Amino acid sequence: MTEKIETSTAVSEAAYVQDYTLDELMVATLARTIRDGNTVMHGVASMIPVMAIQLAKATHAPDMVCVNLEGVDFRPQRCYLTTEYFALGEGAVQWMSLPRMFEHAQRGRINLGFFSGAQIDRIGNMNTSALGDYQQPSVRLTGGAGQAILAHTVGRIVMWLPRHESRRFPEKVDFVTFPGHHPNVKKRLDKIVTNLAVMGFDQETGYMKLISTHPGVTVEQVQHNTGFELLMPSEVPETELPTVEQVRLLREKIDPEGVRKQGM
């Protein structure tokens, strides 16, 4: 199955909202990376992408289907601080399982996946394993779940990191849990959405490049909070704002309890 060509955003005429919060901007920006018709997956502990998926489905991507560890095309009743939980299979058209989701990805049927990590470097390697020496870590993190495999099997990869700080964007990650530099992975890496900016990767060098800065954030601020030199286009636009409709859906329908703030 070939992916649809990315269409110009359906909200270009819509009224943008000014009183959004940063988590809402991140959710809306991630939602826009989803193309209608995509089959999409998310990892564990992925509250922000789970909301972005619901938001995309409710707006510009009604034919998008999410496949997660619990089910296909879920309709959860509320948001949780866990994203591997049966409630995320509520209303699904089919129950899923951990191996089955990976098998669909390995067969090439998952077009887009959302991943995060504690560190990311200039070639897109991510670390979710351990800080410091791997054998004697200063912080033993959770581990990357399926990242090291899905990096090779999911069609397009969007990363989300709620804390854009230079220690989290080092020249080189302490441990490569998610491989960003591997030839098979490079062309899959699409965007990185943080609390400051949207970045991508130069397809020639594989190096991270700035795409847009969030409203009120300067290019210098982004570079200052990044531990390596970002590739800079000649002009850096501002990240598209959330629309009135996006924010309304998030606040009223998808996440009235405001779990998104804890998901950051």
Added chain:
Amino acid sequence: MTEKIETSTAVSEAAYVQDYTLDELMVATLARTIRDGNTVMHGVASMIPVMAIQLAKATHAPDMVCVNLEGVDFRPQRCYLTTEYFALGEGAVQWMSLPRMFEHAQRGRINLGFFSGAQIDRIGNMNTSALGDYQQPSVRLTGGAGQAILAHTVGRIVMWLPRHESRRFPEKVDFVTFPGHHPNVKKRLDKIVTNLAVMGFDQETGYMKLISTHPGVTVEQVQHNTGFELLMPSEVPETELPTVEQVRLLREKIDPEGVRKQGM
């Protein structure tokens, strides 16, 4: 899971029946190869073993479980000339599927399987593929379904052949669909039940040996209808007769329509 030790038949005190038919003797004899607690499978077009399984479950092996392509521990309402059919999954505790049944066997959880063929030779090779030259056969048979694999993965193998004739018992089969000579298979081969006799295999040589002749059948008749020399024990007993209870169950409960006669 270790198999239970074969117990002395529970029907030794029971009254045997005299007015049985040959199909009933075959079903009863096959039923007696099933040990209580066994997990048992059968192939396609296996009407006689399917009845033997039901008969064993209703008599000496209540804790036997049959796993077939349709379900686990079925309770069919009637007998069919097909044994891969949803009606053989009726009343099952779980639905099965073709790959899943083979996987259980490969994991070593199927203790006993029933197989048949158009030809069988002295080392237990069976042919269900083609008569004559394989590339230009005089008769293209059905093929052996899963035999070539299950020969290696099912714990114990009982063969059933309703027509004991020398052309069906050649020195060497035209094509080895089911391997009887392979080192992994030899020790799995248990019994062969035909319309004339019960045979087994000598564990040293792998050659077929006579175990018992059916009532009214002489050793000479069996040898005459076998295309190679059978190993002969010094004494050949008569095959145990069906009991009154076995025949009653077959006629009244399991197969009142008499499908067993067409299954031969």
Added chain:
Amino acid sequence: MNKVLPNLDEAAALVKDGDTITISGAFFEQAPMALIRAIIRRGVKNLKVVVAAHGIAVDILVGANSVRTVTGAYVGFEGYGLAPNFRRAVEEGRLDFQESACFAIASAIRAGALGLPFMPLKGLFGSDLEQVRTEYRTFEWDDEEVLLVPAIKPDVCLVHAHRADAEGNVQTRGSSWDDTLAEAAERIIVTVEEIVSAEEIRRTPEFTKIPGFVTTAVVEAPRGAHPTGCPFEYDFDEAHIKRYLEMGKTADEFQNYLDEYVYGPKTHDDYLLKMGLAVPA
């Protein structure tokens, strides 16, 4: 995304000459027979049919000269007899039968469904099938010998199922490995007894076998498995199977079968009417 096609002809048009196809069901159940009749009517040729064990679904395609090769482990009618067109075509050297064992074929299709180049399995050793299937490789892992069977990724998978919604979420009851068959293939064409609402599917996710993102097209075809049965819905038509086998005895007589039951009724509705199976309007 709406996956519903209005009729079997449009579904059959998704099958091209020379395609590798797999087929749901077994001898007497859940074979997509209405779709297969539509494919034969379109005159599709040179199909490469891959099945573990099947009966009429393969035999009728062979008898209609739609098939170049069959890969399979059992083609027959169980207690009813051998497959007449299949055996005739093999015996006359007109059909290339790539014989294997059920689980080897299922494993090859599983590899296709998993996006892997091969699957390992135990068995086949000592059988002459090992000599015939030269594409299988033996492999040693520590001291254990296994067989590696290369993946099969069919162009098309034909499925008959109980029901689906418009988005192609397909449900079945009973035993089946339609999920694996479907996931291995590039184009998945599903006929169903009934198209139901998405809400109905969401009420019973435990029955969903093929999710919509895998399915290519869905067509409603009540009694679409006839003369095979549909698990827990209707039985196979034993009288018709016997008639098929009788008329299959010679190639000439089988042409009459095709004329009467395949080419004669131009649509599935015509077929149902002819067979006295039409659902009352």
Added chain:
Amino acid sequence: MNKVLPNLDEAAALVKDGDTITISGAFFEQAPMALIRAIIRRGVKNLKVVVAAHGIAVDILVGANSVRTVTGAYVGFEGYGLAPNFRRAVEEGRLDFQESACFAIASAIRAGALGLPFMPLKGLFGSDLEQVRTEYRTFEWDDEEVLLVPAIKPDVCLVHAHRADAEGNVQTRGSSWDDTLAEAAERIIVTVEEIVSAEEIRRTPEFTKIPGFVTTAVVEAPRGAHPTGCPFEYDFDEAHIKRYLEMGKTADEFQNYLDEYVYGPKTHDDYLLKMGLAVPA
């Protein structure tokens, strides 16, 4: 064959020092917590725990010094934080964590369930996990590189499920790969919310995940997943999870947790009473 054991202590006695174990469920659902508490009470040591992704089920065993190695891909509490005992044990060099990726572990267990010595998969290349998991082998098939992961055949699989009959036919609702986990293992111990009649199981074969011929023992343990949830039956206990994480912050304080919630209540009934969860008599 009757597989029912009268209580969790007899079930826990099937787990031996040094066993390799797998555990059903995930972070906040379907973890066999009542059984795990019984295992801890028995003082079982040196377990080798194999999980894809888990939380409290692994962390509590580590905190109770019952574990020698953990093989896993994610141990944590998602949005609630890191796994306190697990991270402390790794950071202090007391626990051997064999880190991998979910699907690699699931594939190793799948190989065990299939009776195969290994499974192939795509991925891991370019990750430092490839360097750490030296038992994985790369393999070329034609021009395609795959990873071969050796089979894992656990001694024991611990499962919590919705219901079972006395013969050990186990049913669940929702997502799970308990079938694979169970089939890979030698001994399969299942706790269920409710033991039901065989007739009830036969009415709903679509929910049966583990057949009786695979199951070793069944124990009825209502609310046996607490403080995790049971899909579509009851939610996880968020307040208790937070208390667990709070008391897990230091090793000393965690000892108080164990005293209060694991060693204190001598039986599952005592635990339910203490937690205000006892089913009315």
